[in-house]
Amino acid sequence: MQLVKLITPKRIKTLHCFFLTVLFLSLAFENSVLAQDNSPYSRFGIGDLVPATNMTNRGMGGLSAAYSDLLSINFNNPASYFNFQTQSRPNTSKISSGRIIFDVGMNFEQRKLDQKTPSSKFTANNALFSYAYLGMPLRKNWGMAFGLRPVSRISYKIFRNERLYDPNTGLPIDSATTRFEGDGGSYLANLGTGFTVFKKAKNGLEENLSIGINTGYYFGKKDYASKRTLVNDTVEYFQANYQTKTSFGNLWYNVGFQYRNPITKRYLLSIGAYGTLGQDMNARQDKVRETFYYDQTLGDLRLDSVSEVKDVKGKITMPATYTGGIVLQKLPASSKEGSWLIGVDLNVQNWDNFRVYGAKDSVHNNWQLRIGGQVSPAPGKGYFSNVAYRAGVFFGPDYISVGNKLPVFGISTGMYLPIKNQNRLTPYQASVINLGFEYIRRGNNNNLVRENLFRLSLGFSLSDFWFIKRRYD
Numbered sequence: 001m002q003l004v005k006l007i008t009p010k011r012i013k014t015l016h017c018f019f020l021t022v023l024f025l026s027l028a029f030e031n032s033v034l035a036q037d038n039s040p041y042s043r044f045g046i047g048d049l050v051p052a053t054n055m056t057n058r059g060m061g062g063l064s065a066a067y068s069d070l071l072s073i074n075f076n077n078p079a080s081y082f083n084f085q086t087q088s089r090p091n092t093s094k095i096s097s098g099r100i101i102f103d104v105g106m107n108f109e110q111r112k113l114d115q116k117t118p119s120s121k122f123t124a125n126n127a128l129f130s131y132a133y134l135g136m137p138l139r140k141n142w143g144m145a146f147g148l149r150p151v152s153r154i155s156y157k158i159f160r161n162e163r164l165y166d167p168n169t170g171l172p173i174d175s176a177t178t179r180f181e182g183d184g185g186s187y188l189a190n191l192g193t194g195f196t197v198f199k200k201a202k203n204g205l206e207e208n209l210s211i212g213i214n215t216g217y218y219f220g221k222k223d224y225a226s227k228r229t230l231v232n233d234t235v236e237y238f239q240a241n242y243q244t245k246t247s248f249g250n251l252w253y254n255v256g257f258q259y260r261n262p263i264t265k266r267y268l269l270s271i272g273a274y275g276t277l278g279q280d281m282n283a284r285q286d287k288v289r290e291t292f293y294y295d296q297t298l299g300d301l302r303l304d305s306v307s308e309v310k311d312v313k314g315k316i317t318m319p320a321t322y323t324g325g326i327v328l329q330k331l332p333a334s335s336k337e338g339s340w341l342i343g344v345d346l347n348v349q350n351w352d353n354f355r356v357y358g359a360k361d362s363v364h365n366n367w368q369l370r371i372g373g374q375v376s377p378a379p380g381k382g383y384f385s386n387v388a389y390r391a392g393v394f395f396g397p398d399y400i401s402v403g404n405k406l407p408v409f410g411i412s413t414g415m416y417l418p419i420k421n422q423n424r425l426t427p428y429q430a431s432v433i434n435l436g437f438e439y440i441r442r443g444n445n446n447n448l449v450r451e452n453l454f455r456l457s458l459g460f461s462l463s464d465f466w467f468i469k470r471r472y473d
Helices: 008-032 078-086
Strands: 002-004 085-088 093-114 120-139 142-165 172-202 204-231 239-262 267-277 279-295 298-318 320-331 338-350 365-375 389-397 407-417 428-444 449-465 470-472
Touching: 008 338, 008 407, 078 093, 078 120, 078 142, 078 239, 085 279, 172 239, 172 389, 204 320, 239 298, 338 407
Parallel strands: none
Antiparallel strands: 002 470, 085 093, 093 120, 093 449, 120 142, 142 172, 172 204, 204 239, 239 267, 239 279, 267 320, 279 298, 320 338, 338 365, 365 389, 389 407, 407 428, 428 449
């Protein structure tokens, strides 16, 4: 007699752990954005863009368009979701064994700012939530994934001392200190599916074409404030606060495809692309103009409201983005041989169309070229012979442009570290640690502020086989 085991209590606990982890990490992220990066460029657009790929892709410079993996979730291209299952029952589309994956990541960052005029330096250290996703098979060559990740971060506090002049007469008025503050960011919670639409045997392997779609809710907030204090020896002035709070959100989607072509028995060529059209976010905005004083215990306290306008409805227009790439992979001829892959991606974003309540911002169209690869040695008895090694590079202009263009250059390395399963009760589970190291240089001597970012990325992937066919008498 045969019995198909679908979901055990242990696997239900896995789902519970996933939801609790997502909740915990999202709350941790909400608090972590309050850590002061003091990045002045986060004032513009939707803020500083955080890494948009998982730890596996990040170690290869962000390579993701044509990449798919059995032990991680490529949430950038939903066409890769078809790859979760491993085998099916003969003469049927039902799965006899399929792989479910829980993929979560964290970032540990050190950001160094270097201002040329006047000369000053600033260093900030942060630990930030990166993503949490769950992927699973639905049927043969059809899978789905869902999760949560941040998209951008706003965090700065800048002081400026200046002399104010009457705009009509040009005569000096008083000295002033202005404090510019900002916090917020944007996030994406999404659900996607991908499936194979064409496949056939070729060179002993499978040639296939898969497509996919992600849909979800994109939301965020932008809180900007300029707080001015007049400095006078004889006259005491109240401090003034000019603050604008904006919240936004709407449904979001992106689509993608991947085509895999075994050009020989040993070489696999993959082509992929994903993207989204420009989308409007529904926004609400509060504008406050007030006087205040600072209390050491309670912080800023309002004295008088000069002007306050609340709940002004509007639109924030997000740009269209497109990414395409190619990956060449050498497959091992046997279990005693190693493998490698190399690929390139081109990402293009149309930020010229970005609008906040119809107004343009200091952003422009940008592109980024990403080149990366991975080497897996021939498996052996030693642990490090079972480790995969990754490296990549990426470069292009930043989407923010204040005065001069802001060039970005980054290099990355990474490792796939398998964890041996010692539990005989769960022989189908496989756990992997993905480490990534990145150095990113933002700006040069032509920019007012240069940034150097050092990032350690830590990812954990737990996979397990579902739908295991069991036999008993």
